[in-house]
Amino acid sequence: MSLLEVSDLRTYFYTEGGIVQAVDGVDFSVNAGETLGIVGESGAGKSVTVRSLLGLIDPPGTVVDGTITFDGQDLHSLTESELRREIRGSEISFVFQDPMSALNPVYTVGSQIAEVVEHHTDRTATEAWDRAVELLDDVGIPDAAVRADQYPHEFSGGMRQRVLIAMALSCNPKLIIADEPTTALDVTIQAQILDLFEEIQDRYNTGLIYVTHDLGVVREVCDRVAVMYLGEVVERGRYEDLFNDPKHPYTQMLMRSVVTPDRPVSSLDPIEGAMPSAVDPPSGCRFRTRCPVAIDDCSTIEPPDYAVTSDHAAACLLYDDDFAGDPPVLHERTTGGGRDE
């Protein structure tokens, strides 16, 4: 069984402007030791999805439906205090984009990590401190014993992110959820942090959910990917399969915009138009208003997941057996090049 199984997750925000259907029927799973990337453009519902898992949605938002099975336990049925006591920061920990907001400026980093260790284990204060130093060393902070005695502002952005990762590791979580953890960092530091996540997984067999809009990052770290669009997962599967053989028109457009060594920046092809509002999303397929291959039925039928293989599914009517035409293939375009179109 998977470490985490999410099915039909729905999280809405009841605002004065209407009901924001931020997450609307999302399914995915994560196995132990595996990395799932959740990708999609800004506003797709990535953060709301992962925050929903841990009961971190504040009013006017609420998880209206869904099952979240973690290690055999239904998280959605737990109370806030049960989640806080038994799950958050112990079984599942979070690494956020902005480490400064997650660290207390007036305490040394060592004491902040030691506090988490003490809270979750029966170690004494001295043992917890030693463990904090060990964790800082584990995440690649040089002179960990000295650095533990310093304050967050004495660390660079990348080092602060390492501190947060050390803190996330301090209770031996089974799952780490990282929401855009490297977005604020420059590319060299970002690459180092990605390496660190990989090392951690090898060492601790931790499951990881990695939220990002950067497909290059996904390529580096993710085993499997869920592509989100306007509150829904439109395609999911192994990264290689989605990259080499994307099925959903949205994934095809996204993958075309990935920069790889053999696909230089010049072929970068951003997706045109803006995502519609999640208050009043398009009927049928939510992507149809931007889809270059939409057919009439797309405006009336909500596409179910069509299995491409046992571990690859796309929610697009064009893969329905009743669809008579050829499946869509979006041809790669070159900007300013002499390729035929």
Ligand SMILES: Nc1ncnc2c1ncn2[C@@H]1O[C@H](COP(=O)(O)OP(=O)(O)OP(=O)(O)O)[C@@H](O)[C@H]1O
């Ligand atoms: N507190 C809130 N009140 C109302 N709507 C919200 C709230 N938080 C999020 N939303 C809406 O939920 C939708 C999903 O937002 P979410 O933050 O999950 O997107 P995202 O995919 O994480 O985007 P980004 O890449 O910019 O972080 C958006 O339409 C957003 O406006």
Ligand code: NI
């Ligand atoms: Ni987000």
